[in-house]
Amino acid sequence: MDPVAALDRIAFLLERAQAPTYRVRAFRTAAATLVRMGGPETAERAAAGSLEAVKGIGPKTAQVVREALAGSVPGYLRALEDEAAALPEGPPPTPGALALRAALRGDCHMHSDWSDGGSPIEAMGQAAASLGHAYAVLTDHSPRLTVARGLSPERLREQLDVVAALNGRWAPFRLLTGIECDILDDGSLDQEPELLERLDLVVGSVHSKLRMESPAMTRRLLAAVRNPLMDVLGHCTGRLLTGRTRPESRFDAERVFAACAEAGTAVEINSRPERLDPPRRLLRLAVAAGTFFAIDTDAHAPGQLDWQLLGCERAAECGVPAGRVVNTWEADGLLAWTRTRRAP
Structure with a gap:
């Protein structure tokens, strides 16, 4: 899975759930940081375990990146998707x-x-x-x-x-x-x-x-x-x-x-x-x-x-x-x- 897409999707789900702004900003910032770094450097740092050394990437966002690069849906994203799916549906739009x-x-x-x-x-x-x-x-x-x-x-x-x-x-x-x-x-x-x-x-x-x-x-x-x-x-x-x-x-x-x-x-x-x-x-x-x-x-x-x-x-x-x-x-x-x- 593309790590930038994973980070953006997490931010979107947090926004829709009205999570605190600082939590959303962490994932938006990390996504922007990855875009600036580019794919090759992101992969190299993930392999070397040095993602957290980059300003704008913390432990939680780094874990999302590593899991996405490994080809799986990051656990944090999967949990948010499950929470969203479990919400009761309201009446259909008129x-x-x-x-x-x-x-x-x-x-x-x-x-x-x-x-x-x-x-x-x-x-x-x-x-x-x-x-x-x-x-x-x-x-x-x-x-x-x-x-x-x-x-x-x-x-x-x-x-x-x-x-x-x-x-x-x-x-x-x-x-x-x-x-x-x-x-x-x-x-x-x-x-x-x-x-x-x-x-x-x-x-x-x-x-x-x-x-x-x-x-x-x-x-x-x-x-x-x-x-x-x-x-x-x-x-x-x-x-x-x-x-x-x-x-x-x-x-x-x-x-x-x-x-x-x-x-x-x-x-x-x-x-x-x-x-x-x-x-x-x-x-x-x-x-x-x-x-x-x-x-x-x-x-x-x-x-x-x-x-x-x-x-x-x-x-x-x-x-x-x-x-x-x-x-x-x-x-x-x-x-x-x-x-x-x-x-x-």
Whole structure:
């Protein structure tokens, strides 16, 4: 078995199972290290027992490489495949969800290892393209979220240059520039306005003081969604359904969604399994308010970019019109909307 393929498959299975980022990164890093070394050197080091001496390869990843080179499926990979196969199957996708997923042209919310994602920008873009997307928006975190290595203005400017270079050789796929910007306590956005103006798309999300009293949170969200620099309201309730669960933030959803509709700001349908935000009752309120929507994965690794169907199921169930989902539009239409707040 090809050792690079084995390492990548392990990383993909870990991502899909929502394993900690550091575990995923170990296998992605090892795979990239093997690519740089090349097959002959990899085989020589495996035979000499010196793989672990190479930066980026540890005992566990070295064992995977040795087993793959020996012609067998590595034990660690086999165990992950068995775990995945043993998971109970959910209900089959509904026709409405499948049709909506087929209509999607991109993903407006994903992270790289520049902030708290587990993989390089290039790997995230290539994975999005492999899923058939025409574009994806890179939305690493803003400075205030230090636990997620949020991007300072200087780092964000550097990232813009990296994205431009990648797009120079990726056409027709387009990696659009963006950010997941913290919505601060007063509803302002955590990045320089000049930089936000340069970006293709801005997701704004609350990551702090999620238990504010409802009137204060309502004022906070109203200020944010009315800001012409913010395009998408990310995971609006902040809830977490699994692991260290977290209740929904409290706010006047009717007022906030009415403001979104008036300003042309999209409400995100977050497809992460632990979020699935907004809840169905609020999603139906947003539909009734006439807002735009963005069905996003909030992916932090390539294997998570395949989660969009989860959001499509909820959208179809709650009557979200496909024409109001901004990432059913081609890239030029999406960018026209971020400038004008009107459907193309």
